[in-house]
Amino acid sequence: MSKKAAKDKAKGSGTIALNKRARHEYHLVERFEAGLSLQGWELKAIRAGRANIGESYAMVRGGELYLFGAQITPLIQASSHVVADDRRTRKLLMHRREIDNLxxxxxxxxxTLIPTALYWKGNKVKAELALAKGKQTHDKRASEKDRDWQREKxxxxxxHNRDA
Known part of the structure; x- marks a missing residue:
């Protein structure tokens, strides 16, 4: 293992949660990075691997971006003094011109704004948001057919390379 990889692993960098269903349900057009406004118990739960963004989405309210439906299950020992809501609305942090563009x-x-990933960037939690258009059923079948064809190829x- 290289020094950089060891340093990254010790720092806790990498992917926290993925939304794999997003690529199947939507045409992802453009991706953005946003910070997350979290409470202390949420950060501890994320470090323990208790985050899920499978059914989440982002919306604009009052000129601000918010993340809805993301589940961060609280740790019992870390959230004893706080009433923890695992699906609370969390604020997304972006520059004003990026928010206006979105x-x-x-x-x-x-x-639609769909979160595709949560990951560590240094010691901060970042969310990858994608501008997306919903797919029709026939689009999903075509994507699946193309993926199967690529796999067969x-x-x-x-x-062929083994036989040669």
């Missing part, structure tokens, strides 16, 4: 695309162009190439 507001325009969401309200005028009909996009790879298998055939591997087999």
């Amino acid at each position: 507001i325009g695309k969401v309200e005028r162009d009909g996009y 790879q298998r055939a190439m591997r087999q």
Whole structure:
């Protein structure tokens, strides 16, 4: 293991939670990085691996971005003095011009903001947001068909290279 990899592992960097269903349900157009406003018990729970963003989404309210439906299950020992709501609304932190740009695309162009990942950046938790359009059923089938074809092609190439 390299020194950088060991340092990153000790620092706790890497992916916290992924929203794998987002690529299946939506056409992801553009990605953004946003900070998360968290409480202390939430940070401890995230370090313990208790975050889930599978059913979450982001919305604009009063000119600010908020994350809805993200589940951070509290640790019993870390949240004894606080009434912990595991699905509370959390504020997303971005620059004003980025928020204004997103507001325009969401309200005028009909996009949806979907969180695709939570990850560590240094000692801060970041959320990757994607501007997305919903897929129709036939689009999902076409994506699945393309993915299966790519997989079959790879298998055939591997087999051909082994035989040669």
